[in-house]
Amino acid sequence: MAGAASRRHSVGVNVGGVMVGGDNPIVVQSMTNTDTADIEATTRQVAQLWRAGSEIVRITVDRDESAAAVPHIRDRLLARGITVPLVGDFHYIGHKLLTDHPACAEALAKYRINPGNVGFKAKRDTQFSTLIELALKYDKPVRIGVNWGSLDEELLTRLMDENANAAEPVSAAAVQREAIIQSALLSAGRAEEIGLGRDKIILSTKVSDVQSLIAVYQDLAARCDYALHLGLTEAGMGSKGIVASSAALGILLQQGIGDTIRISLTPEPGGDRTQEVRVAQELLQTMGFRQFLPVVAACPGCGRTTSTTFQTLAKEIQDHLTTSMPDWKEKYPGVETLSVAVMGCIVNGPGESKHANIGISLPGTGETPAAPVFIDGEKVATLRGADVADQFKVMVADYIEKKFGNGAKEAAE
Numbered sequence: 001m002a003g004a005a006s007r008r009h010s011v012g013v014n015v016g017g018v019m020v021g022g023d024n025p026i027v028v029q030s031m032t033n034t035d036t037a038d039i040e041a042t043t044r045q046v047a048q049l050w051r052a053g054s055e056i057v058r059i060t061v062d063r064d065e066s067a068a069a070v071p072h073i074r075d076r077l078l079a080r081g082i083t084v085p086l087v088g089d090f091h092y093i094g095h096k097l098l099t100d101h102p103a104c105a106e107a108l109a110k111y112r113i114n115p116g117n118v119g120f121k122a123k124r125d126t127q128f129s130t131l132i133e134l135a136l137k138y139d140k141p142v143r144i145g146v147n148w149g150s151l152d153e154e155l156l157t158r159l160m161d162e163n164a165n166a167a168e169p170v171s172a173a174a175v176q177r178e179a180i181i182q183s184a185l186l187s188a189g190r191a192e193e194i195g196l197g198r199d200k201i202i203l204s205t206k207v208s209d210v211q212s213l214i215a216v217y218q219d220l221a222a223r224c225d226y227a228l229h230l231g232l233t234e235a236g237m238g239s240k241g242i243v244a245s246s247a248a249l250g251i252l253l254q255q256g257i258g259d260t261i262r263i264s265l266t267p268e269p270g271g272d273r274t275q276e277v278r279v280a281q282e283l284l285q286t287m288g289f290r291q292f293l294p295v296v297a298a299c300p301g302c303g304r305t306t307s308t309t310f311q312t313l314a315k316e317i318q319d320h321l322t323t324s325m326p327d328w329k330e331k332y333p334g335v336e337t338l339s340v341a342v343m344g345c346i347v348n349g350p351g352e353s354k355h356a357n358i359g360i361s362l363p364g365t366g367e368t369p370a371a372p373v374f375i376d377g378e379k380v381a382t383l384r385g386a387d388v389a390d391q392f393k394v395m396v397a398d399y400i401e402k403k404f405g406n407g408a409k410e411a412a413e
């Protein structure tokens, strides 16, 4: 069978009980966009992201009020049974916030440090060292996250000067990519010198251009064995952000590169933040790396289907499965492997439906108004009437109960 390249070897990192890298599954993570100082709003959004399937959640820690809020957010989550690791995102004053707020330093499962934003000139080394010493003190891993929007200017200038004097200078874009990679690797090396183990370091080198991102990560992956966090920064809104992130990350994942991913989507005003989690899951699932949700195969529709019945049913079933999954995952172990087919007419309908665990073939234009249902390849019923959708949903629920519920367990015993 066709498949991805074997995973690049990386050193596994324990992030608050979630393993990133090594031979572990690729981890889905996300980031809140609430003011972290607003304990209630941030707790609520972390819970939403976790419920959607985020395995690690990053929160901004930008000032004293945010740092003071972190342990309360963690405690409120724990009180609700939510143990998702929280990562603190620090810029400029992380060393000070973590020093002044030991409860925050303790509550976080990982510190994200941007070497381009960790102070300037002489102060940079001491502030970076302080952050690493705090990670050692509290036994926490770090992500050294380089972002080309905040690249270390001194390093970039030096590399540009060296390139200008080289016998065969490369393009400015290539020098910039090299600066991003060197910033990550030099910082990681410095962290190791201070005493942080390789099993406590994750690297990321985010850029906003798809081709550059692929080139940067391919190069970085070949030059180290640190666990890698993948993400296209400033991917954008809606389908543009989804396509750009999926194209970039899909190619890297196919090459075995990447241990954890975040899809950075800009939400619509008032939009649902959990979309970035669903897209990340769908990317990993569609490429065959992980299975999170039951698969709904729906035909695209064509001139044989002039009604929207099958579109409506496919959407209803997909929504029903998505919203039910958090509960089902606890109640029905293995339910994420379910496959459902919703097909629009007799051309491919019966065939495709037979390949799913449960499938329905709706009548196309001019066909008899009857919808055969197939379970595990066998035709078991023919649905008729205006409430075909509801009848089918009941059959799906019954199937899940029988195959994944207590009945299945009892039958197996």
Ligand code: SF4
Residues within 6 Å of the ligand: 299, 300, 301, 302, 303, 304, 305, 343, 344, 345, 346, 347, 348, 349, 364
């Ligand atoms: S299954 Fe029927 S309705 Fe759906 S795309 Fe194929 S021919 Fe068209």
